[in-house]
Amino acid sequence: DAGITQSPRHKVTETGTPVTLRCHQTENHRYMYWYRQDPGHGLRLIHYSYGVKDTDKGEVSDGYSVSRSKTEDFLLTLESATSSQTSVYFCAISRDVDEQYFGPGTRLTVT
Amino acid sequence: AQRVTQPEKLLSVFKGAPVELKCNYSYSGSPELFWYVQYSRQRLQLLLRHISRESIKGFTADLNKGETSFHLKKPFAQEEDSAMYYCALNTPLVFGKGTRLSVIA
Numbered sequence: 322d323a324g325i326t327q328s329p330r331h332k333v334t335e336t337g338t339p340v341t342l343r344c345h346q347t348e349n350h351r352y353m354y355w356y357r358q359d360p361g362h363g364l365r366l367i368h369y370s371y372g373v374k375d376t377d378k379g380e381v382s383d384g385y386s387v388s389r390s391k392t393e394d395f396l397l398t399l400e401s402a403t404s405s406q407t408s409v410y411f412c413a414i415s416r417d418v419d420e421q422y423f424g425p426g427t428r429l430t431v432t
Numbered sequence: 433a434q435r436v437t438q439p440e441k442l443l444s445v446f447k448g449a450p451v452e453l454k455c456n457y458s459y460s461g462s463p464e465l466f467w468y469v470q471y472s473r474q475r476l477q478l479l480l481r482h483i484s485r486e487s488i489k490g491f492t493a494d495l496n497k498g499e500t501s502f503h504l505k506k507p508f509a510q511e512e513d514s515a516m517y518y519c520a521l522n523t524p525l526v527f528g529k530g531t532r533l534s535v536i537a
Contacts, residue, residue, distance in 0.1 A: 354524055361441075361529060363438075363518060363527040363529040364476075364525075366525070379524060418522075418523040419523065420478050421523070421525060422477075423475045426475065
């Protein structure tokens with residue numbers, strides 16, 4: 322597996338609380354992505370980054386923010402978690418506009 | 433707008449039977465298409481991409497621009513092929529909703 326880790330791997334939180342998920346890579350790849358995976362929807366892009374401090378919105382960005390202060394870390398923040406954000410979150414990386422490598426996923430439950 | 437359609441949520445076949453997972457796309461430019469696979473309790477991984485035109489684990493996929501399709505095929509299904517398969521377009525990837533392939537012994 323490419324050097325991608327996600328933390329935490331599982332989290333249960335209450336509605337209205339802030340949550341931050343971390344994606345860490347050791348591949349020095351330029352691009353990093355956050356997706357969510359939901360039954361019946363496949364994977365949908367939340368945000369992505371094309372360099373340090375360079376980010377852009379994806380298909381389902383509402384309620385999420387991201388930050389990338391260094392190449393290896395891409396943080397996804399839910400400012401005020403809602404039950405609709407219960408999902409499995411995947412981070413991915415790519416060297417260029419090329420094959421993407423995926424992390425192991427984070428299962429988030431918002432009660 | 434970019435869109436990927438996988439019409440089957442679930443596809444069940446017997447071991448040794450041919451498999452075809454359908455994928456259609458909508459994109460006005462020149463597409464880059466991929467098939468990703470997710471085995472049980474494993475991370476998503478690339479199965480194949482149209483520009484490489486290679487066969488991976490016996491699977492092939494041909495881009496048909498006229499029909500805007502990129503169907504995944506395998507002549508003889510194996511039990512270990514049981515997984516979730518996603519067709520994806522371009523980068524950042526736009527995914528279809530996925531097809532769960534179940535190969536029955």
